[in-house]
Each structure stands twice: as structure tokens, then as C-alpha cells.
Amino acid sequence: MSVVAQPDFARLAVGDTVVERAFQFSRDTLVRYAGASGDFNPIHYRDDVAQTVGLPGVLAHGMLTMGVAASPVSEWIGAAGHVLDYQVRFTRPVPVDPATGAKVTVTATIGALDAELRTARIDLKVLFGGQTVLGKSQLVVAFA
Amino acid sequence: MREFARAVLSSAPLHHDPEAARSAGYADVVAPPTFPIVVQDFTLQQLLADEDAAVDFSRVVHGDQRFSYSRPIVAGDELTGTMTVTSVKQLGGNSMVTSSTEIVDTQGAHVVTAISTLVVRAEETA
Numbered sequence: 001m002s003v004v005a006q007p008d009f010a011r012l013a014v015g016d017t018v019v020e021r022a023f024q025f026s027r028d029t030l031v032r033y034a035g036a037s038g039d040f041n042p043i044h045y046r047d048d049v050a051q052t053v054g055l056p057g058v059l060a061h062g063m064l065t066m067g068v069a070a071s072p073v074s075e076w077i078g079a080a081g082h083v084l085d086y087q088v089r090f091t092r093p094v095p096v097d098p099a100t101g102a103k104v105t106v107t108a109t110i111g112a113l114d115a116e117l118r119t120a121r122i123d124l125k126v127l128f129g130g131q132t133v134l135g136k137s138q139l140v141v142a143f144a
Numbered sequence: 145m146r147e148f149a150r151a152v153l154s155s156a157p158l159h160h161d162p163e164a165a166r167s168a169g170y171a172d173v174v175a176p177p178t179f180p181i182v183v184q185d186f187t188l189q190q191l192l193a194d195e196d197a198a199v200d201f202s203r204v205v206h207g208d209q210r211f212s213y214s215r216p217i218v219a220g221d222e223l224t225g226t227m228t229v230t231s232v233k234q235l236g237g238n239s240m241v242t243s244s245t246e247i248v249d250t251q252g253a254h255v256v257t258a259i260s261t262l263v264v265r266a267e268e269t270a
Contacts (some may be wrong), residue, residue, distance in 0.1 A: 036151035036184055041201075043255030052204060053202050066179040074156040079168035083177040087210035087259075131156040132264055135208075139177070 005094055006080040007144040009118055012110055017109035018122065019072040025060055025094065026101040033064040047098070060094040060102065064065065065133060069106045069126050081143040089135035094128045104128050111138060116144045145175045145219055175217035180211070184245045184258040187227035191243070199264055207240060207261035214254045222250045239267030259267055
């Protein structure tokens with residue numbers, strides 16, 4: 001059984017980058033998210049429907065991007081703590097090409113620490129095509 | 145919850161492995177942080193189905209989303225969501241509707257509040 005190193009609250013510092021990960025979204029990713037979440041809005045799987053409502057093509061669910069952005073932070077925290085708060089503003093869509101998909105990168109940094117409460121604010125930067133797709137996006141994590 | 149974790153590309157053991165979750169002090173696997181969207185959406189569907197709401201779903205864009213937790217959701221939890229529309233604003237022809245869904249367990253204890261702003265885009269004029 002492998003032991004996964006867990007972050008030690010005492011060793012965290014504001015400004016630390018705790019996660020830097022690239023994710024490849026394919027149309028398959030969107031299909032699986034639709035199934036798991038129950039969001040069957042056709043703009044997430046039908047190019048013709050997306051275009052009819054004025055969009056460039058099929059877009060990733062905003063909630064898929066929000067979910068994926070938190071995933072490496074959850075993996076990093078492991079059993080050392082849990083999420084108290086998570087908020088994002090959706091600023092740009094993520095169009096997902098049927099053949100080439102979409103590459104989304106997530107960078108998570110420590111924005112603030114509260115030594116008394118043993119909480120950390122984690123600020124997220126989520127990029128697609130060199131632009132941010134989320135505005136203010138942050139988690140607050142409580143350490144055990 | 146496992147399918148949701150897979151769908152958001154998370155391999156964190158706490159979302160998949162009951163033994164790992166129990167070692168961390170939970171009764172069973174823990175839901176990923178955005179999982180409450182599923183509960184919020186059940187209540188949102190009720191709101192959108194209300195003809196008085198008169199919302200054209202094809203013009204709805206998700207503006208922002210927040211989850212504020214008292215404790216993580218754990219497999220086995222039985223949850224009830226109550227959605228309240230907390231604000232409706234007009235901004236440049238678009239409507240911004242903010243809702244707050246309070247999610248409690250069978251004891252009535254607060255688990256998580258999901259707060260969402262939807263932007264209903266204005267009709268295009270010729």
C-alpha cells in the first residue's frame with residue numbers, strides 16, 4: 001500500500017503553487033459529465049443546436065470546468081482536510097472541438113492562510129487558449 | 145458520486161475508495177466539491193418548469209456558482225434542497241437571477257448551500 005504524502009499546514013506559505021495541471025477535454029468528457037450530472041443541455045453535445053443559439057459550437061459545461069479545476073486540489077489535500085467553500089465566476093466559454101478537443105490548464109496557489117482556524121484560501125487560475133475562462137475562483141480548505 | 149468524480153477527472157482516493165474514506169474518519173466515500181450541483185439542479189428544474197417564471201432555457205448562461213459547506217457530503221447521506229430566488233436584476237437588457245439552495249440532511253442539519261447566478265440573455269433585436 002503506497003503512502004501518499006499529504007500537505008502539512010504548518011509548512012504552507014502564501015504564494016506557494018500547490019497544483020499545476022493540464023487537462024484534455026474531449027467530446028467524450030462532456031458526454032460523461034452530462035451523464036454523471038444530469039445536465040443534458042444540447043449545447044454541450046450538438047454543434048447545430050449550439051450554433052442556432054449563436055454559439056461557435058459545442059461548449060464544455062461551466063460546471064465541468066469548475067469541477068475539474070477543483071480535482072487536483074482535492075487530490076493534493078487528500079485526507080489532510082476538506083473543502084469549506086468553493087466559488088467561481090464563469091467569464092469565457094470553453095469550446096470543445098470534435099476532433100482536437102480542448103486543453104484547459106489549472107494553476108492553484110495559496111492566496112491566504114489563517115493559522116488560528118487552520119484554513120487556507122486556494123486561488124485558481126484556469127486557462128484555455130491562453131485566456132482565463134474563470135474570473136474570481138477560489139477554494140477555502142480546512143485542515144484537520 | 146464515483147461517476148461524478150470520474151466525470152470531473154478526479155482520482156482522489158476519498159471519492160472512490162470507502163476504505164480510504166473510513167481511514168480519514170468518514171463513514172463512506174466523500175463527494176467531490178461541486179457535487180451539490182446535482183441537488184441544486186433538481187430544484188432549478190422545478191423553477192424553470194414553472195410557466196410563471198417564463199425563462200427561455202436556451203438563453204440561460206451560468207454566471208457564477210458557489211458552494212459553502214458545513215461538512216462534506218458522504219455516500220449514504222439523504223439530502224433535501226430548498227431553493228430560494230434571492231435576487232432578480234436587469235443589467236443592460238439581460239436578467240440576472242440569483243438563487244440560494246440550502247441543502248440539509250435528515251436531521252435538518254445544514255450540509256451545504258449552493259448559490260448560483262444565471263444570466264438570461266436579452267433577445268436579439270433585428
